[in-house]
Amino acid sequence: xxxxxxxxxxxxxxxxxxxxxxxxxxxxxxxxxxxxxxxxxxxxxxxxxxxxxxxxxxxxxxxxxxxxxxxxxxxxxxxxxxxxxxxxxxxxxxxxxxxxxxxxxxxxxxxxxxxxxxxxxxxxxxxxxxxxxxxxxxxxxxxxxxxxxxxxxxxxxxxxxxxxxxxxxxxxxxxxxxxxxxxxx
Numbered sequence: 001x002x003x004x005x006x007x008x009x010x011x012x013x014x015x016x017x018x019x020x021x022x023x024x025x026x027x028x029x030x031x032x033x034x035x036x037x038x039x040x041x042x043x044x045x046x047x048x049x050x051x052x053x054x055x056x057x058x059x060x061x062x063x064x065x066x067x068x069x070x071x072x073x074x075x076x077x078x079x080x081x082x083x084x085x086x087x088x089x090x091x092x093x094x095x096x097x098x099x100x101x102x103x104x105x106x107x108x109x110x111x112x113x114x115x116x117x118x119x120x121x122x123x124x125x126x127x128x129x130x131x132x133x134x135x136x137x138x139x140x141x142x143x144x145x146x147x148x149x150x151x152x153x154x155x156x157x158x159x160x161x162x163x164x165x166x167x168x169x170x171x172x173x174x175x176x177x178x179x180x181x182x183x184x185x
Contacts, residue, residue, distance in 0.1 A: 050062040051063065051064050054170070055067070055169040055170045055171070056169070056170075056171060057171070058170050058171055058173050060073070063170060067170055070145070070184040071141065071145055071149045071153055071184075072153070072156065073173075073184060074140070074141070074144065074145075074180070074184045075137065075141070075153045075156055075157050075160075076160060076170065076172070076173070077172075077173060077174045077180055078133075078136075078137050078140060078157065078180065079133070079137075079157050079160045079161050080160075080165065080168070080172035080173070080174050080176075081174045081175070081176060081177065081178050081179075081180065082133070082176065082177075083176060084129060084130075084133065084161040084162075085125045085126050085128075085129035085130075086126045086129060086130060086158075086161050086162040087161060087162060087163060087164050087165060089122060089126055089162065090164070091164075092122055093122075096114070096118060096119075099114060100114060130158055130161065133157065133158075133161060134154050134157065134158065137153065137154060137157050138150050138154065140180075141153055144184060145184075
């Protein structure tokens with residue numbers, strides 16, 4: 001045992017009196033309203049940062065209350081596994097804006113034709129796709145969780161489906177076209 005090194009914590013053990021004083025100091029509440037508000041603000045900020053990280057990573061423990069639970073997770077996965085017409089609506093509208101600017105400078109009849117055919121196509125396509133998605137979602141939710149769990153999930157699904165996949169929070173956890181497994185309890 002020629003290579004012995006002294007193991008330890010590197011400091012003296014505090015006396016009972018010192019340990020009790022330190023414990024009481026940490027338990028002591030702030031004296032002023034200002035200190036209490038500062039402590040609460042720091043605690044809220046810590047929770048908010050954890051929730052933001054959870055939204056990016058999909059960590060169920062720290063998600064906001066509206067995003068938690070097996071029904072919400074299933075709804076997110078149901079929406080994320082398919083291509084939604086509504087998620088491409090914003091890029092289509094930007095392209096249309098550019099087309100209207102170009103067509104309006106060429107002739108007014110061109111912009112009238114665009115308005116008469118393209119807008120109804122976008123609206124009808126979006127509505128039909130949302131109806132198909134909601135019907136499928138309700139059917140799956142009733143089969144997996146019961147009829148009482150459907151309420152609120154359809155609105156959540158519609159709002160999620162209108163966002164571009166890249167910008168959805170919590171981030172999608174399934175790939176497009178992936179089948180959903182049976183474990184969502």
